[in-house]
Amino acid sequence: MRIAHVRERGGPSGSAWRLVAALDPGDSPLRWLDLEVARGRAVHADRALAHNAVLYRAPLTTLDDHLARGLRLEALRELLEGFEPRAADDDAILADRDLVFGPPVLRPPSVRDFYAFEGHVGAMWARRGGTIPERWYTLPIFYFTNPSEIRGPGDAIHAPAGCLELDYELEVAALIDTPAMNLTAERAEETIGGYTIFDDWSARDLQREEMALHLGPAKGKDFASSFGPYVVTPDELEDARRETGYDLTMTVDVNGAEMGRGTWSDAQFSFGEMLARASADVRLRPGELVGSGTVGTGCLLETKEATLGRYLEPGDVVTLRIDRLGELKNPIVGRPV
Numbered sequence: 001m002r003i004a005h006v007r008e009r010g011g012p013s014g015s016a017w018r019l020v021a022a023l024d025p026g027d028s029p030l031r032w033l034d035l036e037v038a039r040g041r042a043v044h045a046d047r048a049l050a051h052n053a054v055l056y057r058a059p060l061t062t063l064d065d066h067l068a069r070g071l072r073l074e075a076l077r078e079l080l081e082g083f084e085p086r087a088a089d090d091d092a093i094l095a096d097r098d099l100v101f102g103p104p105v106l107r108p109p110s111v112r113d114f115y116a117f118e119g120h121v122g123a124m125w126a127r128r129g130g131t132i133p134e135r136w137y138t139l140p141i142f143y144f145t146n147p148s149e150i151r152g153p154g155d156a157i158h159a160p161a162g163c164l165e166l167d168y169e170l171e172v173a174a175l176i177d178t179p180a181m182n183l184t185a186e187r188a189e190e191t192i193g194g195y196t197i198f199d200d201w202s203a204r205d206l207q208r209e210e211m212a213l214h215l216g217p218a219k220g221k222d223f224a225s226s227f228g229p230y231v232v233t234p235d236e237l238e239d240a241r242r243e244t245g246y247d248l249t250m251t252v253d254v255n256g257a258e259m260g261r262g263t264w265s266d267a268q269f270s271f272g273e274m275l276a277r278a279s280a281d282v283r284l285r286p287g288e289l290v291g292s293g294t295v296g297t298g299c300l301l302e303t304k305e306a307t308l309g310r311y312l313e314p315g316d317v318v319t320l321r322i323d324r325l326g327e328l329k330n331p332i333v334g335r336p337v
Helices: 035-045 063-068 073-082 118-127 204-211 271-278
Strands: 002-008 018-022 031-034 093-095 099-101 111-114 142-145 170-176 192-199 225-232 249-254 257-263 289-291 317-322 326-331
Touching: 018 035, 018 073, 031 035, 035 073, 063 073, 073 192, 099 225, 142 271, 170 249, 170 271, 192 289, 192 317, 192 326, 225 326, 271 289
Parallel strands: 111 289
Antiparallel strands: 002 018, 002 099, 002 225, 018 031, 031 093, 111 142, 170 192, 170 289, 192 225, 249 257, 249 317, 317 326
16 A cells, blocks of 8 residues: 545645545556545444444544554455445545645654664765774664654755755654554564655754764754655565565656665665664654665765765755655755745
């Protein structure tokens, strides 16, 4: 399944998000089913559903609320598979071109970001005149970023105050959709409801000053994180499974020119290993997002001398793509005065 939050393009400002699922992942362009309309029709046809099944008991508003009711992402498949269109122009079916997409999770309880790609880690250490510490190869590490500054596809991004070195970071994120604690690496991926694209925006000059104090990134990462355009359940990726990830290409371009390219399966650690570390002695909660870290060549800090020649500026458009996960595009604008 592919699940998203959408609004109709040109609709009233501030209108509520609608929770939708792609009718057929092979369609191009995609067609989307309004899941609340599908739920309402099912209840109308069988009133007992609202009494017998939690999925049908209350309106489907957002994925956040669905998870908060104790339901997993997979529960939505029942609505998708049970839907029968009434006509070719059924108003429950929405065309891709008519929609604006939001973040797959609107209010994540937390966002953790790991450091899993050797190509990126090696480039960072080389810039400081060093080599990757041996401990990195055995210890998945992460930091917490700001869950209140979540952006979706098409949302404008601006550099924070004092930043002259705005950068993107190309990552994949996993969505946790069930409570868990003290997971083993072998079982941890069972807590993942799906995957989405993650742009971990970075203010490199602010980050450089902060990291010199050996506490971790703060304002250099505090201002924006983009996710989207939808969340894809693991079954859609299973045939591409390779070692620690999936044999899926990850690319980034700025203004239509490719800046970097990598492969998800190049990760040193699987999401199972990362989640085992994240869940040690703490509870993971439904709706939490966990990032992979930046794929090699997935940021300007690594590639700008050979590509763009500078950091991001107002007027630039950054597009991240991951096979089967879609395309996440954000324009860069000036900081509001």
